[in-house]
Amino acid sequence: METAFTRLVGVAHPLVQTGMGWVAGPRLVSATANAGALGILASATMTLDQLRTAVREVKSRTQAPFGVNLRADAGDAAERAQLIVDEGVRVASFALAPSKELIGRLKHAGVVVIPSIGARRHAEKVAAWGADAVIVQGGEGGGHTGDVATTVLLPQVVDAVDIPVVAAGGFRDGRGLVAALAYGAAGIAMGTRFLLTSDSTVPDAVKARYLAAGVKDVTVTRAVDGLPHRMLRSEFVDSLERAGRTTALLRAVRHAAGFRKLSGLSWRQMVRDGLAMKHGKDLSWSQVLLAANTPMLLKASMVEGRTDLGVMASGQVAGVIEDLPSCAELVARVMAEAHSALDHLHSFAALPPAG
Template structure:
């Protein structure tokens, strides 16, 4: 294991013992747990609650304007004195401006859904920001490690949102063996047993999205959370019909409709949602299309898929903010089928860490 010992700290004697790893030492959090930067979900309330619970909370910035991001960072800082991070798109046209906001805001961690450039990594590191890209393949981990990334999140196919086809249990050991920076495991984790398993593989911690989405600190509407809690493992699927890329989400009426729709209907849907997102984000049509093209990553996408790639945030907003499961999509890891309750972030983190210690203690010696 990469766990580097346990210790009891803090004012209260009954606090959950610390499980120190390379991750906790790198970013200064109490526990080797990360709440991922989920668009429309990982806002100031959830991020500060996760941080106060001892995990690394990650603010999702892709669905915010620069000014909204600046305000959100200030709100998180007013709610917690613990380290937290911001997730951003490396290929966004205003990435440099967002990096400046992160640096000016004293944010501890910058995470990326896509590999940032060598120059972007250097700029952040020069300012003392810890850089943690998310990757889905061994070669991507090797690339960002060579460019100076401080750690990586490796997401297996079980994870929600954009995902790959390789299971975490196969991908994780590949990456751990390939790089000499801390590796954070994502995809399929929701409890203390999973944390111990990840540590046994050589990871320095775990990152969870769906599990933190399903907490009482999450701002996701109750009716949408109920839809997640009701889901079985078989109710989580992967589709390319949302934006042309493999996207893991809950089965829904809209997903079924997109799967059945022809090219003309898909284009009409894309244009309608693109118009809504353009108004909300303040982007021009040219900027919207450029962002969509940037998300192609060399794939052969139709124009409807390019538009959907650019305005997919609106499909998420419809569910995650407006509560319209009939009009939106619900990104989800397969673990949604195993989750049955809505604890607070504090309760969840304490439960996971207590279970992890019990699991380690129960292992044969």
């Protein structure tokens, strides 16, 4: 199925596996790429050397195009951008809008730049700065999210920009792909659906928690880092919401120290990144400190399998996902469902006029 997005990045199918921290590693990304979709490697929780190693591992596993997700507000964003240029990575994905200068630098090197956005004005800004495409996430999406549904946000953005738009938030099958195409999108991006595959390295016990969840078991909370964060409801999330502010801040300090050790960042670098985050999101200093919770709490669940000590970021679609196909099986199924849905729609055009 050829669209403006598949032509832009050189993949067979208009499907994207999003760059989920601790989840979108080399195995998942390469499996997605080999299935003909765009896999995006999550780099925010990696050091520069770890990122280089991960990129090279993906390249050893696939010849297909793939992407790397970068934090535009990270102190070493320029170095990470240069790494993906040097390694010949096809796509640079951003969770926050990169600067006009960074977009220009990547494009000049032949890298396709695709920021993720959650508002029409953000799409207009990055499009004016030269972004090649945008991923638009509606409120149904997992992790940090907004409160505007995909069905409202997507057509707004499609009407506002003249670059390919990829829809995210609430997608899991071929019917969703066709619906997004009908809105004017050039593809869909899925996080939770790719997390729940046999190629995902998330522990089996954690996957079982996702599969057992109903739609109402997916909640939005500010208890992790002060920002709206969509995740599975759990006893641990309940305890975070019950905790007083002092307890939350003490926990954040402990996790900040843990993340500093894990990431190899100095306190000076963490403060610099915190300043960038504070400016970019207009956060209080306590919220910046609480933001250190996110990578460590996600790691506890997604890597260590400790759902009693970690959180499970999740889109609402977790409530209707029931199996763990391989990436190849998932992509083939989604595309077969999409073609079937299109055939069904075409059948209406063949009906004789009423009367």
